[in-house]
Amino acid sequence: MKTLRNLVGGLAGAAALNIVHETVRHLVNTAPRVDLLGKEALSKGLRKAGVNPPSGTKLYLATLAADVVSNAVYYSIVGYGKKRHLLTRGAAYGLAAGVGALTLPKPMGLSDAPVTRTNTTKALTVAWYLLGGLVTAAVIKKAL
Template sequence: MKLINSLIGGFVGAIALNILHETVKQYYEKAPRIDLLGEEALEKSLDAVGIDPPEGKNLYLATLAGDVISNGLYYSAIGFGSTKNIYIKGAVAGLAAGVGALQLPEPMGLDDLPVTYSKPTKALTVSWYLFGGLVAAAVIKGLESKRKF
């Protein structure tokens, strides 16, 4: 049951992160464009193995699905072990993902501008991943608390 609770919490955190991203990018020009970074990564990855990447809306949807799956599995790790300091684990996981989103694109040969465009863009990138980690931690904690009764 712990594994299921961790997976549920991880995926809720990932979905919350994506809802936040998709909403804010429509209204704030300096919002991180994690979607653009993901699309570039998917295109380059598929090109590298000789597969034609999807285009347009299909590229966007494939990237969104990959993002939810990868972040959901990543955030699920927050639930492993004790729930004693789960909010600290959620915060550390979220901050690590956010800093990674800023630091890893360039060494990976990707354009980092969608997440490093400005100081507010950088701050929001890290904050959104932190938010996802904390949501995951809260859901996991809640599910684990109900399990004990």
């Protein structure tokens, strides 16, 4: 039951992150483009595995699905630990994911430009992952 609750919370956090990202990227020029980073990562990973990656809408949808699943699993970890530290863990995991989104692409051989091109882009990247962590914690807390 605890694992299911945590996964539902993680899914809520991942959904919040992606809804904000997908909405704002169409409205704000300096918005992070995590979708581009994800497409590059998925394409490179599939090529290394000897698989031709999809293109166009199929690549976009595969990337979005992989992003939601991976973020849901990551955020679900927020639910493990003492109940009284739930919101703090949500914030910490969200901040860690945001900082990771800024610092990990280059060492992974990916372009960091979609998330680091301006200070606003960097701040929004971290803020959106923080939001995902906090939504996760709130949903899990409500289910307790």
